[in-house]
Amino acid sequence: MKTILKIIGGLVLLFGIYAIIALLVFDNTYHYEKSVVINAPKEKIWQQMNTMKGFNQWNPWMKLDKNMKLEYSGTSGEVGDKYCWDSKNDDAGAGCQEIKALVPNEKQTTEMTFKRPFAGQAMSDIVLTSEGNATKVTWSMDTEQETWMKIMKPMMDYQMGKSYGEGLENLKKLVE
Numbered sequence: 001m002k003t004i005l006k007i008i009g010g011l012v013l014l015f016g017i018y019a020i021i022a023l024l025v026f027d028n029t030y031h032y033e034k035s036v037v038i039n040a041p042k043e044k045i046w047q048q049m050n051t052m053k054g055f056n057q058w059n060p061w062m063k064l065d066k067n068m069k070l071e072y073s074g075t076s077g078e079v080g081d082k083y084c085w086d087s088k089n090d091d092a093g094a095g096c097q098e099i100k101a102l103v104p105n106e107k108q109t110t111e112m113t114f115k116r117p118f119a120g121q122a123m124s125d126i127v128l129t130s131e132g133n134a135t136k137v138t139w140s141m142d143t144e145q146e147t148w149m150k151i152m153k154p155m156m157d158y159q160m161g162k163s164y165g166e167g168l169e170n171l172k173k174l175v176e
Contacts, residue, residue, distance in 0.1 A: 032157060033140035034164040040175045042105045042128045042135045048174055049108050049126050051076045052083040052097065058170035060163045064092035074098070090117045097124075112141075137171065139164050 038045060048054045052072060056062055065087040074080035082098035093116040100123075101109040107127050114120040122143035129136040141160070 028144055028146075030143050030145045030156065031140065032160040032164070033138055034161060034168060035136055035138040036168040036172055037131055037134050037136050038172045038175060039134045041133070042130060044175050045128055045135050045137060045171070046105045048171060050102060050104070052081050052099065055097075055108075056083065058167055058174055060167040060170065061092060065089040068092055078102070093117045137168060139168060 048057060053076060056070070062068070067088070069086040070083055071085075072081075072083045074082045079099055079102060082096060084094075084096040085092065086094040093114060095112060095114040095116070097110050097112045099108060100111050101107070105128060107125060110124045112122045112124060114122070120143060122141050124139070124141045127138045127140075129138070
């Protein structure tokens with residue numbers, strides 16, 4: 001029994017040390033990005049990302065709730081194109097995503113406003129770069145995070161890696 005208590009105590013101590021280091025070292029801004037090279041021209045990929053409806057064809061979070069309520073507004077393919085989602089499932093939550101800037105065949109910038117399960121705001125870019133006959137697609141997100149969330153950075157990186165990886169693979173399958 002003493003051995004188990006020592007192990008638990010050691011783990012608690014290690015987590016405490018990690019938490020203090022994370023709070024001191026990690027910044028309040030959070031940035032994540034992931035890239036994939038797709039064997040298709042920029043123009044073909046652009047058709048799948050220049051509207052919110054097109055984006056949702058490969059958006060990895062759409063699969064979290066088949067009954068998610070979606071509402072689109074604004075002019076499709078223009079700044080202001082927006083969709084809001086509402087799910088009973090806390091994994092999907094509720095919020096809105098709106099196109100804030102478009103550079104045809106090069107870059108889409110969106111703003112995400114999260115309502116549930118946590119309130120928050122983030123900016124996201126999808127950038128297309130020619131690589132010979134292929135295109136490098138880089139998807140990024142930037143947000144401010146509360147101080148206590150710094151402790152969660154490794155878990156956030158892992159989760160974002162899975163989600164962005166899945167989304168980029170969905171996009172790749174759609175256009176290749």
